[in-house]
Amino acid sequence: MANLVKACLTRVNDEIPPLIRLTLKEMESLDGTVNRRLERVAYLKKKLLQNYRKMNPKQKKAAIDEIRSCHRAIGKYSNQKITLANQLYEKVDARILHMDRVSAKFNAFALKRLEETRRAKKIQKENENKQTTDKKSEETPVKSDSGKPQINPGTDMPMDPNEPVYCICRQVSYGQMVACDGKNCSTEWFHFACVGVTEAPKGRWYCEECKARNPRRKKQAEKKANEKEAAE
DSSP states (O other): OOOHHHHHHHHHHHHHHHHHHHHHHHHHHHHHHHHHHHHHHHHHHHHHHHHTTSOOOHHHHHHHHHHHHHHHHHHHHHHHHHHHHHHHHHHHHHHHHHHHHHHHHHHHHHHHHHHHHHHHHHHHHHHHHHHHHHHHHHHHEEEETTTTEEOOTTSSOOOOTTTTTTTTTTOOOOOEEEOOOOOOSSSSEEEEETTOSSSSSSSSSOHHHHHOOOHHHHHHHHHHHHHHHHHH
């Protein structure tokens, strides 16, 4: 499309200025001819007035006929100038109309490309926002009924060697985790899979170590486990 506009402008620059120069030159030539005829008419009228009483009818008629002939020639040349001006106007106007059509096509093309670019940027931004939302969703902590968060980061994130470790497996935080409600629990956070938990506990939850330190809690946990097995 840009090449079409360039070609159109080149054609206008190649055709219109020479055409204008040629037409103006022809009109200037006609102007010279008209001016000479006008001077001739002025001379003939002056001579006719000066010598009118001395001239016989034949001389008077010849002088008047020449004046009329000059006026007809002046009219003819003036019409030629008008014709040249109209032709120039039509040719320039045709080029302008052609430029308008090309310009309209170019503007429509440019607008379409702009809309496509805006649409592509919008889609890209939506995808980036979705990726950010998904990433945040993966990293959003999940709370158990006890009120403590269960960390749920993306498993494909690179591991930091300085990142703290948790659970009885002594690994970094990943997947879903459950917090021990033991006041002095040395581990505190455990991976679901490592402690056999499949869903967020309802109420308080204690690790095996803390339950061992408190027999009453251990019995309560065993009772809940038995009730759950019986229900299943």
